[in-house]
Amino acid sequence: MRVWWLMGLTLLGAPLLWMPERITVGESEQRESASLPAEVSKKHRVLTEAPATVGINARVPALTFTDLNGCTYNLGELTKKSPVVLVFLGAKCPAAQRYAVRLNQLHAVYSKRGVQLIGIYSNYDDTEQEVRQSVQAWNLKFPIVHDPEGRLARAFGATMTPQAFVIDRKGILRYRGAIDDNRYENRVRSHYLRDALEAILKGKPVKPAATETFGCTIHFKDEAAAAPITYAKHIAPILQEYCQSCHRPGQVAPFSLTTYRDAYTWRKEIAKYVQARQMPPWKPVPGYGEFKGERRLTDEQVALITQWVENGAPLGDPHDLPPPRQFNDDWAFGPPDLIVEMPEEYEIGPTGDDEYRHFVIPTNFDRDMFVQAIDIQPGNRRTVHHVIVYCDTSGTARRLDAADAGPGYKAFGWPGFIPAGMLGGWAPGFSPQKLPEGSGYRLPKGSDIVLQIHYYRTGKPERDRTRVGLYFAKSPNPQPVGIAWLINPFFSIPAGAERHEVRAYWIAPRDVDVVAITPHMHLLGREIKVDAYTPDGKTIPMIWIKDWDFKWQDTYHYKTPVRLPKGTRVEVRAYYDNSEKNPNNPSRPPKVVTWGEKTTDEMCLVFLHILGEEGLRRPRGGFQRSLSQ
Numbered sequence: 001m002r003v004w005w006l007m008g009l010t011l012l013g014a015p016l017l018w019m020p021e022r023i024t025v026g027e028s029e030q031r032e033s034a035s036l037p038a039e040v041s042k043k044h045r046v047l048t049e050a051p052a053t054v055g056i057n058a059r060v061p062a063l064t065f066t067d068l069n070g071c072t073y074n075l076g077e078l079t080k081k082s083p084v085v086l087v088f089l090g091a092k093c094p095a096a097q098r099y100a101v102r103l104n105q106l107h108a109v110y111s112k113r114g115v116q117l118i119g120i121y122s123n124y125d126d127t128e129q130e131v132r133q134s135v136q137a138w139n140l141k142f143p144i145v146h147d148p149e150g151r152l153a154r155a156f157g158a159t160m161t162p163q164a165f166v167i168d169r170k171g172i173l174r175y176r177g178a179i180d181d182n183r184y185e186n187r188v189r190s191h192y193l194r195d196a197l198e199a200i201l202k203g204k205p206v207k208p209a210a211t212e213t214f215g216c217t218i219h220f221k222d223e224a225a226a227a228p229i230t231y232a233k234h235i236a237p238i239l240q241e242y243c244q245s246c247h248r249p250g251q252v253a254p255f256s257l258t259t260y261r262d263a264y265t266w267r268k269e270i271a272k273y274v275q276a277r278q279m280p281p282w283k284p285v286p287g288y289g290e291f292k293g294e295r296r297l298t299d300e301q302v303a304l305i306t307q308w309v310e311n312g313a314p315l316g317d318p319h320d321l322p323p324p325r326q327f328n329d330d331w332a333f334g335p336p337d338l339i340v341e342m343p344e345e346y347e348i349g350p351t352g353d354d355e356y357r358h359f360v361i362p363t364n365f366d367r368d369m370f371v372q373a374i375d376i377q378p379g380n381r382r383t384v385h386h387v388i389v390y391c392d393t394s395g396t397a398r399r400l401d402a403a404d405a406g407p408g409y410k411a412f413g414w415p416g417f418i419p420a421g422m423l424g425g426w427a428p429g430f431s432p433q434k435l436p437e438g439s440g441y442r443l444p445k446g447s448d449i450v451l452q453i454h455y456y457r458t459g460k461p462e463r464d465r466t467r468v469g470l471y472f473a474k475s476p477n478p479q480p481v482g483i484a485w486l487i488n489p490f491f492s493i494p495a496g497a498e499r500h501e502v503r504a505y506w507i508a509p510r511d512v513d514v515v516a517i518t519p520h521m522h523l524l525g526r527e528i529k530v531d532a533y534t535p536d537g538k539t540i541p542m543i544w545i546k547d548w549d550f551k552w553q554d555t556y557h558y559k560t561p562v563r564l565p566k567g568t569r570v571e572v573r574a575y576y577d578n579s580e581k582n583p584n585n586p587s588r589p590p591k592v593v594t595w596g597e598k599t600t601d602e603m604c605l606v607f608l609h610i611l612g613e614e615g616l617r618r619p620r621g622g623f624q625r626s627l628s629q
Contacts, residue, residue, distance in 0.1 A: 038160065038217060038268070040276035042583075045549065046095055046183070047160070047217065047272055051210040054157045055173045061155060062171070067143040068132060073118070079171045082114035083200050085193070087179070088153060088218060089119050090161035091126040091134040094254040095215030098183045099162050100138035100459040101351050106179075107142045110197055117142045122153035123161075124221035125265045138460055150220045160213045166196045166206070174200055177211030182583070186353055189588055217268045222312065229308045230316020231260050238301055239263060240325040242280045245431065248327065252381040258324070264313050271309040274302050281552050288529075288544035289517070292557045293431050332375045332432040336469030340449055345465045346407045348383050348455045354599065355457075358415055359408040359466075360392075360401045361449040370440030370478035373433065373471040376426035383462040384426075385454040386553060391421040391447045398448060412598040415452050420444050422483060422607075423470070425518075425555060433557040435481055435515060439611055440473035442480045481515060482613035484508075486530070486572045486606040489595040493524060493602060496590055498579045502604040508568040513561035516609035517543050522602045523550050523584040524576040524593060530606055535567040542570065550584065550599075561611065574604045 041048035062076030078084050087103060089096045107117045119142055121131045131146050147153060156165055156176075166175035175196035180188045192211050199206045229235075239247075239257050247257035256262050263270065273279035280295035297305075308314075342359045378384035392398075396417035400409040409416070423441045435441070443449075453466060488504035519528045530542040543556060564570065578590050586600045587593075593602050 038272060040272050040278050041212075041214065045278065045551075046214050047269055048212055048214040049160055051177060051208070051212050052157070052159075053210050054176075056176065056209045058173055059171050060167055060173050063152065063155060065145050065147075065152060067118070067145050068128075068135070069143070071143065073143075075167070076171060078116055079167050079169055081169075082116055083169060083197065084167045085110075085115060085117040085197070086152075086156065086165045086167070087117065087119050088158045088161050088163045088165075089121055089134075090123050090216050090218070091121060091130040092123075092255045093161045093216035095183050096161040097134075097138060098185075098459050099179055100140060102179060102185060103162075104139070104141045106194065106197075111142075113201060115197060115201075119144045120147050120152050120158075121145070122147040122150045122158065123219040123265075124148055124150060125219055125261070150218065153218050153220070158218060160217055161215050163213045163215070164193050166193070166200065168200050174206045175209055177208075178213050181211075183214070185351055187583075187586065219265050229304055229311060230314050230320065231263055231308065232316040232318055232320035234304050235263060235308050236260075237322050238297070238305065240322060242295055242297060244325055245327070250381075252378075260315050264315075267309045267313040271306050274305055283545045283547065283549070283552060283554070284556060285544040285546055288541040289556065289562075290559045292433050292559055331377075331469050333373055333434070333471055336375065337472045338470040339467060340470070341467035342379070342407070342451065342465045344407050345379075345463050348457060348462045348464065350460045350462075351457055353457075354385065355455040356410065356412050356599075357408045357453050357455060358397065358400070358411055359451045359453070360397045361451065363443065363447060363449060365443065365445050367445050369443040369445075370473040370480060371423050371443055371470050372435050372437075372440040372473040372478075374424035375432045375469040375471075376424070376430075377467050377469070378426065379465040379467065380462055382458050383455050383464055384466060385456040385551065386425060386427040387454075387466060387468075388415075388425040388452040389423040389468060390415050390419040390450040390452060391423065391443060392417055392450050393420040393444050393447045394418070395448075397450045411452075412601075414597040415450055417450075419450075420447055423449070427553050430554055433516075433555075434471075435473075435557075435609075436561065436611070438473060438475040439479040439481050439515075442613070443470075479611055480613045482610050484512075484570075484608040484610055486570060486608070488572075488604040491595065491602075491604060493576050493578045493593045495592050496579050498577050498581065499526070500576045500578060502574045502576065503571060504574075504604055504606070505569055505571040506608070508564045508566055508570070510566050510612075512564050512568075512608075513611045514542070514558065514564060514608050515561050515611060516555050516557040518553075518555040518607040518609070519543060519545060519572075520553065520603055520605040520607070521548055521550070521574055521576070522599055523586055524578050524582060524602055525550065525574065526577045526582075527575040528572065528606070529574075530570065530572045532562075532564055532568050532570045534565050536565075540564070540568075555607075555609070570608065572604065572606045576602060 038047045038049040062074060064074045066072045119140060128146050135144050162179055164179055165173060168174050177192060179193045181190040182188045196206045243257050247253040249256055255266060274297055282295040340361045346357060348355060376387050394417055400416050404410060421442050451466060484506055486504045486506045488502055491502045493500045521528060525548040527546050528548055529544040532540040532542055578593055595603060
């Protein structure tokens with residue numbers, strides 16, 4: 001046992017006091033708090049920390065602190081009146097931001113029952129201005145404390161954001177951990193914080209008293225130790241090459257990595273995400289296709305980053321820093337030949353399911369055009385998950401647009417018509433690529449361009465107006481790039497199946513050159529593998545994604561076109577997890593899932609982008625029965 005005696009601390013100019021209380025936190029529990037390693041979990045796909053029992057059922061110190069409005073609180077006095085919830089937040093943490101609406105809802109409900117909820121920002125790099133901006137942007141309704149020295153966080157052993165601590169009327173810590181079990185509000189199954197409050201208000205034991213926390217680490221300012229591996233000489237070049245295209249101001253990543261301060265602040269996240277191979281985002285397995293723009297760190301680079309963080313993340317000699325990387329934040333290949341954009345701005349609500357919206361843009365070309373490259377610039381990268389650009393010659397998209405009262409029209413997964421072509425797409429981490437010289441996707445004369453945009457809800461209203469730059473092939477007789485489909489729409493994934501196999505195939509009607517490949521599944525997808533079997537018995541590996549993630553999809557362009565002789569059989573094997581174990585499963589309990597356009601349905605689909613259109617204008621191929629393993 002250890003006795004905590006009076007210690008004078010200061011928070012925002014007000015005394016932060018430890019009262020002479022005897023608490024039941026042992027030395028072994030303190031070591032547990034210090035050594036708990038956060039890992040990138042397969043369930044949440046974000047940094048996750050195991051449940052910690054440090055301080056549970058122990059009396060908390062009677063701390064005094066001041067909120068942003070100048071109101072001073074004494075925790076001992078607060079808890080005598082009612083239970084208190086302390087929630088640690090971060091101004092730049094996307095997981096914490098995702099909980100803004102839910103925390104406001106909890107505050108609205110439980111403040112009427114006497115519960116006091118207080119938000120605490122303990123990151124050293126969250127300035128008071130940034131905290132105030134965060135509070136305003138997310139419209140937080142409860143008191144907020146700025147704790148840049150991390151004193152409140154250290155006092156409670158808080159390590160991540162968002163992380164909640166619940167103290168009862170006796171001043172005893174009864175719960176610590178997550179607010180609920182999923183950062184997507186429509187997939188929540190367990191309401192940990194709510195259940196803890198209900199138990200305390202009814203005088204019952206809290207179960208569970210500790211849960212795993214997921215989100216971002218709290219950034220404490222520690223002195224960097226001298227070490228042979230330094231940011232300036234070893235780490236900055238890696239971040240420039242693989243990370244800064246997304247992790248810089250105005251881009252899709254939630255924080256910047258363009259300076260030493262940035263990298264030092266997020267050092268723990270950087271190490272864990274690269275160790276888990278979730279960053280930089282690159283899904284294809286090595287050896288299954290050689291693609292342009294690969295974002296894959298070597299084992300040596302991962303080891304360098306890990307050792308740098310473990311040694312205190314030192315800067316090193318500033319003279320070793322490489323010149324800052326220069327980015328063209330306008331258009332990837334210079335001014336486009338044609339720029340199209342959504343006819344009007346669209347507003348996305350703060351909560352609910354993700355939304356698919358389609359926006360129709362007429363063209364007036366009197367001849368077919370051929371698009372060699374496309375550069376898509378989302379108007380709001382916080383909310384745009386991905387964009388696909390279709391062509392419609394049937395007029396169906398116009399009719400769907402006219403029938404929908406809002407801008408564009410709503411359709412899940414598929415655009416609501418059979419496309420006359422597809423010009424390209426964008427997803428986080430996507431970098432524009434050019435098709436081979438003298439080739440392009442056909443944009444039929446008089447067709448409408450239809451932007452399908454998948455919107456991700458952020459917890460507050462967002463607005464978007466996405467635009468697209470088109471670069472046309474300059475040769476007099478461009479070679480069209482057609483799409484071959486590997487598709488199986490006739491499958492049924494049984495409820496509870498953990499590894500259900502679905503197959504589809506396509507047979508090359510002629511010698512073909514494949515320039516790119518696009519695999520596609522939905523939330524139950526876990527793995528997808530494509531191989532080509534030539535008539536002379538050779539196997540050509542096309543692509544293999546072992547850890548499918550619906551949120552990270554791309555069109556992968558081969559460095560060199562893959563030649564497939566006539567009669568080659570291209571086969572896809574796709575695997576789905578329709579069990580309770582799959583955290584992405586939208587159904588609890590699981591239900592039978594078949595082909596469909598909704599995100600909660602499934603697809604087994606691969607596009608092969610092939611030079612020439614002969615034999616490729618319609619879906620052509622076959623499918624095999626699906627299997628559960």
